[in-house]
Amino acid sequence: MRMFGRDTELKDLAALVDGPGDRSGILIEGEPGIGKSALVDEAVAAAAIAGLRALRTAGAETEHGLAYAGLQRLLYPLRRGFDALPARQFDALSAALGTSETDGEPSLHLVALAALTLLSDTAAERPLLVVAEDVHWLDPASAEVLAFVARRIDSEPVAVLATLRAGTSSPLRAAGLTLLPLGPLSDDDAAALLGSVARDLPDPVRRRVLAEAHGNPLALTELPTAAADLTDPTSTLPLTERLERAFSARGAALPGRTRAALLVAALDDGDSIIEILSAAKVLLGSEVDAEILEPAVTARLIDIDAGTVTFRHPLIRSALASAAPPVNAGARTGRSPDRSPTSRIGRCGTVRREPTEPTKRWPPRSRRRPSGPSIGVARSPRWNGPRPSATTPRGARIACCAPPNWPSTTAAGTGPNSWSAPRTHSPSPPRRTPPRTGCSAGSRTECAKVLRVSAS
Ligand SMILES: Nc1ncnc2c1ncn2[C@@H]1O[C@H](COP(=O)(O)OP(=O)(O)OP(=O)(O)O)[C@@H](O)[C@H]1O
Ligand SMILES: [Mg+2]
Structure with a gap:
């Protein structure tokens, strides 16, 4: 090598x-x-x-x-x-x-x-x-x-x-x-490594892989394989199994409620902590404050600063979203569940921010510091401590994209592996309140219902 x-x-x-x-x-x-x-x-x-x-x-x-x-x-x-x-x-x-x-x-x-x-x-x-x-x-x-x-x-x-x-x-x-x-490779070394493993990548995909990989050699060697069939260079890059395993492993060791909030953050196209907490509240059916995310900060998965949640590597975000249990819509249609973050979000309607640049999507939107305004939540430039807001339309929408059996299994679980093994129901899942009326299957129609309710 x-x-x-x-x-x-x-x-x-x-x-x-x-x-x-x-x-x-x-x-x-x-x-x-x-x-x-x-x-x-x-x-x-x-x-x-x-x-x-x-x-x-x-x-x-x-x-x-x-x-x-x-x-x-x-x-x-x-x-x-x-x-x-x-x-x-x-x-x-x-x-x-x-x-x-x-x-x-x-x-x-x-x-x-x-x-x-x-x-x-x-x-x-x-x-x-x-x-x-x-x-x-x-x-x-x-x-x-x-x-x-x-x-x-x-x-x-x-x-x-x-x-x-x-x-x-x-x-x-x-x-x-x-x-x-050991930090990331320099831009030049990353480009040289990518060139050596995937010589003929179309330029937009090449730039996309470089941006997503952040100088990580494993990502630079694996993402081109995953991107090979990509026809739309602006769609979410699929992860290979090794990448998903590597970057989701630390999430599996976190407390269940933290994992729930982290999943919400991973599915959210934005980074506002207020939004994330309000969505976590919907998902968990109980009040939450910023402390819920503390274990993820300690595990160096995210940083919290001035009211925003930033993933320390774009692949942590992608892997957490991919490794979470799939939305179960396939059970109704007879198709197998799709685990990709894109499908998870797409199925629930648009959780993405309104684009500030409607047509041009290249270079790819930053997963770290989105610039658009937040939807339905007033943004606070200086966030000083726990301030969960009331459920917002956007929060409800994000929570709606989480798998339907949350938090009864995964989020409530405390064992290290319940992130990746949530599909068998625990003997007596303690569900506090029915938190997500209308989005139990994460389907587009049901999410739309939630949106109408929460918007009214
Ligand atoms: N500087 C480099 N130049 C070229 N290829 C590299 C470089 N560093 C790592 N690689 C390749 O990237 C992949 C991942 O590297 P490696 O397995 O060493 O990562 P790691 O830090 O040990 O990961 P893990 O935490 O999963 O053990 C391997 O295929 C390796 O050959
Ligand atoms: Mg190793």
């Missing part, structure tokens, strides 16, 4: 593998698809040339609850060296990795000491590069052990290289590793 840009980062990584005893390591932090693994691969290749042995592990969502699963993956190639460990460390490590009959929980401290001894002894023969990818998904015990090791290898020929998604946490953050925040 040809790398575009990243000269500074590659220099830092080259320095790390050239002198693994000089510092404990590097923690690369960045949004999904920004190129963390690509840099790791470059570092591992450089390490091989420099004569280092690389040991690798990676956090996996499915193994987050399995204690020491990440450590097991890292140390498995060294299992023949376990016998040389001091007896108590051997017992603890064997118990942790399930290679002994020992009952009971091993001491985390002893397991960490064993890992440190093993890695240091191995590195005495040949310097080591310890790679831990996606450490936000590592099981907590493995993450603690790696952090313990990272804090003690300054003088050893061992370097740690870890990756972490932005907005997530891990004990590796406080382990003395040098933080390497």
